[in-house]
Amino acid sequence: MALDTLFRDLRYTLRTLRRDTAFTVFVVLIAALGIGASSTVFSVVNTLILRPLPFAEPEQLVWIANGDTAGLSGQTTQVGHMMDLRERTQSLSAIAGYFAFYGTGDNLLSGTGEPERLSGVPVSDNFFQVLGVQPQLGRFFSAEEVVWNGPGAVVLSDGFWRRRFAADPAIVGTSLTLNAEPHTVVGVLPASFDFGSVFAPGSHFDLYFPFPLAEQTDRWGNTMAMIGRLKPGVTVGQAEAGIRTLGARLTAEHPNRNRFGGHVTPLSERVSGRARLAVWVLAAAVGMVMLIVCANLSNLLLARTASRQKELAVRSALGAGRRRLIAQMLTESLVLAGAGAVLGIALAFAGTQALTQLDAMGIPLLRDVRTDGTALAFTVAMAAIAGILFGLAPAFQARSAAMHDSLKDATRGSTEGRSRRWVRSTLVVSEIAFACVLLVGAGLLVRSLVQVLDVDLGFQPAGAATIRVDPDSRYATREQQDAYIDEVLRRVREIPGLDAAGITEALPLGKNRTWGARAKGVTYERGQAPLAYPRMVSDGYFAAMGIPLIAGRDIAPTDTAATEPVMLVNETMARQLWPGQDPIGKSVLGPCAAERRVVGVVGDVRHLALEQSSGNEMYIPMRQCPDRPSHDLVVRSAMGAAPLASAVRQALKPVAPNLAGNDFRTLQELVDKAVSSRRFTVWLLAAFAGFALVLASLGIYALISYSVNQRRQEIGIRMAIGATTANIQRQIVGQTLVLTGIGVVIGAIAAWALARGMEGLLFEVSASDPRTFLGMLIVLTAVATLAGYLPARRASRIDPMVALRSDG
Template sequence: MSPPGASPPPHPPGPARRLLERLVAGDPAGPSILGDLHEDFVRVARRRGGFAARWWYRREVVALALDRGAAASSSLLRRNGPVHDMLFRPGWMQDARVGLRRFRREPGFALLLVLVIGLGVGATTAVYSVLRPLLIAPLPFEHPERLVWVENDGDRGSLSSVTSRTSNLRDFRASSRSFDGVTGYFAFFEQSSYALSGDGPPEELVGVGVADDFLDVLGVTPALGRDFTPEEGAWNGPPAVMLTHRLFTNRFEADPDIVGRTITLNGRGWEVVGVLPPSFDFSSVFKPGVPVDILVPFAISDETDRWGNTLSIVGRLRDDASVESAQADLDALLSGIAEAQPDRWGLAARVSPLRDYVSGAFRPVLFLLAGAAGTVILLVCVNVANVLLARSPRRSREIAVRRALGATRGQVVRQQLVESVMLATAGGGVGVLIATLVSRGVARTSGVDIPLLSSVQVEGSALVIALMSALVTGVAVGILPALRAADGSESGTLRSGGRGSSHGKGTRGLLEGLVVAEVAIACVLLLAGGLFLRSFQQVLEVDLGFEPEGALAWTLNPGGAFESVTEEADFYREVSRQLSDLPGVESVGLIDALPLGKNRSWMVRADHQLPSDPPSEIFPHLADPGYRAAMRIPLVEGRDLAWTDTDETDPVVLLNESASAALFPGESAVGRDVMLGPNAWRVVGVVADVRHVGPERPAGLQVYFPITQLWDYGTLDLVVRSDRAAAEVADAVSATLSGLDASMPTRQVTPLPASVDRIVSPRRFALRILSAFGVVALVLVALGIYGVLSHSVSERRKEIAIRMAVGATAESVRRSLVLRTAVLALAGLVIGLAVGLVGTRTVESLLFGVAPTDPLTLVGLTGLLLGVSLLSGTVPAVRASRTNSARVLKE
């Protein structure tokens, strides 16, 4: 019993005590073990306090659990002699316990190495998790290896050049012998939207028109309801709609009764026939960065064939067909059609695996990231091996004693390897945690034009990659220090009287060689990151031809139907007038498709060209008179569009500078005509070029038609420029638009800079990952140099003391060590730059406006690595210069 007034004895931690009780349950010695451990716990608590005692108790329970687990596993596998001998031969578990005790004595050292290894394993696992859905895992369709992409043989920068007419699809279905099914979707679905009204506030939806057999060819089964019927897929068929799982959940609260009900889209009733499964995300596969809400039937008919190239085609190969045989089949089919119908245009087909279409454009970037991750794990291995090798003299006495007592060289090596693998395994756990956090962040990233990002996750195969990375790292970082530790120098260590030993010249040279390797590896990685950074800067510095800052955009989809161009023009003119009167609004403009997003192309001729001359492909824009000012596109020549340009006046257009130079070389285009089919349009002005497709592509030929004279759009994009806060302007504009049409969605507003961000998002995504790897590389280089020099200074204390005793100054000691650091860093830089300049030429196609030998990148990289290296070496050098020579010599 405790004396009166004494505090009650502390209790062991409950979870650990219960685990111990389970471990010794049924063991005759169990009560004794429980009692002895409790008594030891009380004694530790009295000496060191309750907190330290509880941690001590937990460690003892874990150690006992490991012993019991090893014994149980050994007896279980004893019947399989080879496996048991390999995994549980005598000494392995003892080596593990020795390693645990060592890490317990040096927790800071062990934690540092675990974190460093965790960074490498985490980087490898995270990059694999990003690569897997794009390059490794099958697409989320039935037998995806048989799905192919069939596109027109044109420039991929123009959507009209790579899409097909619906008549091509009908011919493929009827006459091709290579496909089990051929289907398609309306590629220009972004040109219009669907206004959902009723049962809540109006909402703008993005809908894709698909052939009625689209899901069937892909092998996708609706989660609820059914697929479209052929009747619904006919021209003017019954209005039917399928909901994506996201819309079904968010808007309709996952109510299964929605199937069969009618919803109002664009003022018209549509029957909900089905709900797509959550595994099928149209956006992530076919149009990354554009969230799709609904699927609607698209007619494969004569009416849609007259629209021209509008269809993206997907085919499913027969079991006995290949991509090559399908290509030959379509080539023969199209050749026969061209011979039979000489006036038929748009006859071309380029067949490729659907996987290539989805991820082909991103493969170089993904391989670059994989190479960066491999570089980081290599840098981790070199760094950790360097640290372990540098610290090996501290264990020389222990190893010498073990050898003197009969331990073999193999047992010493095994001990070292077991400890390094234990560290790497713990680092693997940290790496999985890092990779999980990174993968979740990537999966939640929106507005990024990279396919299947939402599928990124750390799953089973990623865990295997993490485990293998950890084990390989453990062996790689441990083998060299292990061999050095058992190099046969035990007798010299014992004769030194227990003072330990220091590195010989060979080992010191090896350490410095590893430092050089670290700098070289980091140099390669930083060179790639620096070039990508410079390339990204070049992309952002491209003159887009318009000013995105200060502008907001809406997509306008009026709920009512207009009877004529004049009636619709009057509505949009009133929209422009009322919004222009709002406080703080500088200008208002309307266009059918804003830059850096949607695109289509038409064919025109100049008035001096003959009908037999090849036409020029142009990007058509349908705009109002305020659009140019709202976007701040300079007027180069002539006049702007005007509201007085109506269907009762002569048709007029604006050309951009590229179109003016191409159609009317060496002369003014103002006053001349361009021919759109048989109709002539008078050029009244020339405006500056706008990068319509993207900042990395030329502007192309652009023609601006007035919305008051041409009715060829489903919805219009509204641009409002203001010097006021975006939220304030958005509220005022939305209220005004609702007053003009209460059924029109008005709350989805997009700042124009966000459109620029989306188009450069793949570059930004890769740059962020490379930047993170670059920071890790710099940290590892700094740790490696600091660790090696610190241990070198510790070992050379007597040498430095003697030098200072015979006259060397502190400054000379500092200078010599810093100079040695500079020599090592320069050697690594030379090797790294030589390797990096060769390697970066393989990714030259990914760079924009920057050569692999960009001087600014090379100078910045050299300065950065030298600065980090010298800073890392300065701290040990300063410590060495403060050596008390008298005290050291006396010792």
């Protein structure tokens, strides 16, 4: 019996909706956009926060940091500390690590097809085992391979294996020429393992090398990023307490090492922490959008129900009770929501697919976002809830009415009941309030993005580009490598139209390590010496980058290992180490030499991030340092990127024939990538705010239009007794502004309270920024005025005689 009733309601609903195709299509589209957006953002939340990491027993995995936050060096530790922790920890069953100062494109593949720059990361012997990852082909590293000068071995990522070798299973055991050295492919990782997505968002990794653990690597300072697996029954807090105690003991036992503090957090928290706030802000935003959708559709259905009052009264007269009519109206709203859900799921699939193509944005696990079973269940639940929410008010309006009142053919002249008018007005006010919150949130983030893009970078990205020019195996000795640098610079500087060229081992907005920088003659307590970021650069680097020389001299080609150790410092380091003094001629105890004399001061550069001011930076002549992990050539020219790349490759072909074709980048690309994650969040929230504004304006327009239609007789009478067009328009627009004002006040208070929760996403903008709130007020008032003016103008053109006759 119940099923028969349900099927009858469904058949009746489908017939009714087919008769009003335009209304049905509009409602389904609005519902689909809201449901699709909600499902897409839920997929991000599910992947980043709710779903476990794609490792075995991920709840047992932890991130072990030094406890310091001074750049990447503070998040890592020395190899000696890591080895001792592995042997002596009582709370962790295993500790593994990877070399955190890998470089993008550090590895040149040659000898098989087109030369290609690949990104690889050295990992400890047990890294994959601690994560619980198994190779899909071959094996991981053997004990013989995890030693200094051992046989070259490499594990391939699934993506690289498929792209470069067409998923050939025979790749295991073959030899690849990487950086002019043979490496045997010992294994291929499964497709489910993506190092970059978890540990280095925005980066792709193709290769994994064995990192030999030995005390001698302590000379490199803090280089190892560590993960661990908890022993059964051990909590994260207990593990941290144990690691801190052990770290203090190790620090005391090894005065020659850096201090180790010890900070343990769940690996999932470490991965999601960098983007958690932005994701929750987007989730809150899409939730508000969905509530606006429900309010908007509820208002539309209220208007439609009012126009069907006669039909509903006839059904009531024929025996349909109140519950029966309510069930019928809820069936209609659920059918509309269900149709919206079907289209919304298609939009969600498209949205998540688009997100996976934006993995360079630096958002963790973005490549793993997908519309899975959990997301589909959420979408179905969201559709059901939405259908009930926007169907409740119309359902309760569809009550049985007195036959005498309802069957009167007076729909045009009747006036809307107070309760119905109150419900419709409340829905519109709520739409305005939610739109207000979203506009303020989007406005604050847009202003923050503008502030970020407006910061003084300290260098000039326009007109500059970079390409990796690491010397190959022909340049084995230090003298040969210095000669190579000289030849590279000589050749590129001969290119017509080239303004400047220089080489560095650390481009801005990339990886950063710190070294102790002790001013000569000053005594520091252990661990209290100033830290500085070392940059090894050649002559011409500052001109190529557009970094101003403030005082002293530039690095010269004659600054070699055979001459006095010198350095340049930035303004921040000059102020910190020698406040109120001239830094030129002062000495620093730093890297690559026991003592270096300061010969120049350059401007501050935002090397770490656009939002982060410069720290202490010391620029060391490249020819005076033997440890040069990479060589990035920077050139400055007014010619376009494509002809410049071609000219540089042609000029360097005799000395560097294997330059990768995919490695030429403009400095502006580096800046764009650094801000891409923030820009993504900003524009997504701005899109939600724009959608909310459109829906709110439609809600205002629909409400005022319906009100005008209900008051045609009243307006006709007023015009017949002398009311002017302007009087009518002012009254109706005034009604609009009253509703808008109430919504803005409520929304502004909510926005003021909620904006404090997103302060971590703001940059040099207050959460209560008056210009943002004023802009929101102006935009909402303008849009609401326009939405109210259109039906007001139509009302003022009503012919009084026609309006009066229509009631007869």
